[in-house]
Amino acid sequence: MDGTRVFLANSNQHINIGKEKHSRNGFVYVKNPHLDLMEEDILYHLALGTKTHNLPAMFGDIKFVCVGGSPNRMKAFAQFMQKELGHEGEDNDLENICAGTDRYSMYKVGPVLSISHGMGIPSISIMLHELIKLLHHAKCCDVTIIRIGTSGGLGVEPGSVVITDVAVDSFFKPQFEQVILDRVVTRSTELDQDLASELLKCSRNDFPTLMGHTMCTYDFYEGQGRLDGALCCFSNEKKLEYLKRAYNAGVRNIEMESTVFAAMCRLCGLKAAVICVTLLNRLEGDQIKASHEVLAEYQRRPQQLIATLIKKRLGLINDKELLDNAIV
């Protein structure tokens, strides 16, 4: 379609990177030979740096990183984890580690890091580059990373929690197109299947939880087939035809960050999962009309599953307790 916009002949090289063993001894693995030559690394959008902060001391014990769009939600998640892990007494007033900037917010509760990433692929991509370098500089190992998001559901009841098996683009393909200089490189968006299954096993009877494809778009209105944006040039029939085609391809929810999240974590040897609550059923409408209270309760649902997983991994809850509550 364009002489300058082609798939790289060596694009497989980038995909193959994902199949190598990345995390040597479980360490987070940056894929950039230039980093070793730098005297200092300023993580500009996190307001942290290798010379100004002792990153291994601050972050070396991190085992779980949870990321989500909204700063308030990620603070609420950190407060929830304080209670769940019994850290309440230690530090009631959670400190925003990125207080030096208003681009992102970051909170730490024991081995759990909670960070906001804003909305959309570019915003989460900046955060992930700097987070992955942070984990690398801090010599973190065996890190699990989970995106906790909100999304539009497809053919599922509002409030359902979707655990992503694979992130797909607007064309239902499990890939992310990364522009590098002026070349387009295609990267795989596969997520860790064992982690997804483990998360599913943490579900109880409280709310519907399912596994499905998650579609990631570049915008909320035209790109997701909404009829209520400032611009719309298609009919309700065309919209429904597209959304039903997505449903038939296995898509159960739509959001705006999962493909680049999956692609970057995979390349850097981070075991990654995406777990989003659906705020509405897009086959039935476009506007988010539920009350603030209902939406707030919905948003706590994925957090509960993640807390269960983290407590299980830390030995604070055992498999029997889980089984007693699980959907059989």
Place this chain on the structure above:
Amino acid sequence: MDGTRVFLANSNQHINIGKEKHSRNGFVYVKNPHLDLMEEDILYHLALGTKTHNLPAMFGDIKFVCVGGSPNRMKAFAQFMQKELGHEGEDNDLENICAGTDRYSMYKVGPVLSISHGMGIPSISIMLHELIKLLHHAKCCDVTIIRIGTSGGLGVEPGSVVITDVAVDSFFKPQFEQVILDRVVTRSTELDQDLASELLKCSRNDFPTLMGHTMCTYDFYEGQGRLDGALCCFSNEKKLEYLKRAYNAGVRNIEMESTVFAAMCRLCGLKAAVICVTLLNRLEGDQIKASHEVLAEYQRRPQQLIATLIKKRLGLINDKELLDNAIV
């Protein structure tokens, strides 16, 4: 490159829309026939709505909308405009109109609205859809919209202010590719040339101000040829070859929102400009190393030009005063 990913045969239709007379009698013009059929419009990410808020009473007098990535910077701009417009006594404590959400921040000072948009094309796109609907519902007319940003400079002194003549993509083309359902539509990214010239005339001798192309990318690291991300697969030579090619194509700065901003404002009949300060010269490095104080002073520079333009338009400053201070 992909059967489903083609330019629409009728893509000219969308480009032509931009050439029609949009703003009938100067009103902000949404391009969506479905909106008229909606009983209520919830502007979800702004926490505003047509039934819950009297939008004409709240926003009907808006003539200038200034948008920028950082919430703190947009609050600082609103405070600066309070002083410049002599509104200080009236309302010392600026209220965040979007306090019901943490997605965006919004402040109003007389006819000036200041809003944050986060980072990247998807994030600004959501805000623009809802902002344009807000201006439409509020029956605003003759609105000028200006993006005040930070950027990486190309071959210009750090701290230079670049007024965008045209926003280009990673391939140096003056276009924005919008995915609508699963089709790619190409939109023009032309900006208002008269507004750009008027802004340039507001410059004084305090700091370098120039007009040039602005390149808009989907990420900060690989997409802008940075060697300091978590992922990097190219050499310093390849990076410089690309950046010099961009310079030769007329690009003077690089940021992450201008193409969709130009395309959407153009389609909706909003006279739009982009004015960004450069935080570093990308031909000399990748990391932003200037001190907090220097960066803060840089970020006030585009705000000064915009304040001059607004005061001139409101008759608070005359052309002679401008000429006395201008670079001849």
